[in-house]
Amino acid sequence: MFERFTDEARQVVQRAQAEARRLSHQHTGTEHVLLGLLADPESPAAKALRGIDHAQAEAAIQALVRQPCHGEPLDADLLGTLGIDLDAVREKVEASFGPGSLDRAPFRTRRGALVSGRHLSWTPKAKKALELSLREALALKSKEINTTHLLLGLIREGSGLAIRVLVERGLNPTAIAETLRARPS
Template sequence: MFERFTPEAHQVVVQAQVEARRLGHRFIGTEHVLLALLADPESPPAIALRGIDHTEAEAAIKTWIQRPSGEELDADLLGTLGIDLDAVREKIEASFGPGSLDRAPFRTRRGALVSGRHLSWSAKAKKALELSLREALALKSKEINTTHMLLGLIREGSGLAMQILVERGLNPSAIAETLRARPA
């Protein structure tokens, strides 16, 4: 499916991964796709979403996800089983050297800096990407562009991205209707 993405749409996929890593999240969700679509304020999706920008969307995500970081959560869960994560980390570093659990960041072929940890896509984010293909086909387009990606995100409808848009007073159905009336 990714071979059908325009360069701009492909960049949104890459940027969603970068956004998830930057926020310290363990997966790529609809909220990260939303941030990626808003990254360029002059892109068709960002223009269609006037009423929220990248900074506001990020603040809303942080408000929605107010819980300990994944590592703190993991340490707490392991602690209930009698496993001290700090002790395990010390033993590993004693055997393999300091920082042996850390993966050095690397650059992709396009120059984006990412950590070595693989991030998977949430079911809702995958569904939104699949629906972007359906939106492109419905609009008789051979390629999937960023407008189709926004339409797929709206059509998925139940992810954090849509909750944030609705909370900000945007009407996703009206936005989709407008975008479908003037396909990019």
């Protein structure tokens, strides 16, 4: 599917994976695609998102997922009530066994390729948004999938964390999509 992506759209997908890793999230979701789109403020998609920038989106995502540390938010809260601080545990383990020692270990794929333990799978909503970006490109009679199509796919998916972030920031995803569809890509 990625062979139809423009270089800019491929970079967004790569940045989405990098953002998920940087935030220590377990999967790559629509919110990470949104961050990938906002990382290049000069892209048509980022310009269409007037009213939110990368830092604001990241802050909104962190507030929504309540995950400033490396543990699952509910697990961290529950363990905290028992007096266990996951960040302190991670620091002690990494002091003893080295940085990243709690990260997932590398593994081999069915074809034998070694994959880093830092590979993150895509959430079903993010996969759907990427699929819908292809449909948006086809509907707009485009031969390639660009950043605008990625944003339209996120909006059309409609229920991912990316949409919640946009709505919380006062943006109207439907109006953004209508504006983007009215412009030539």
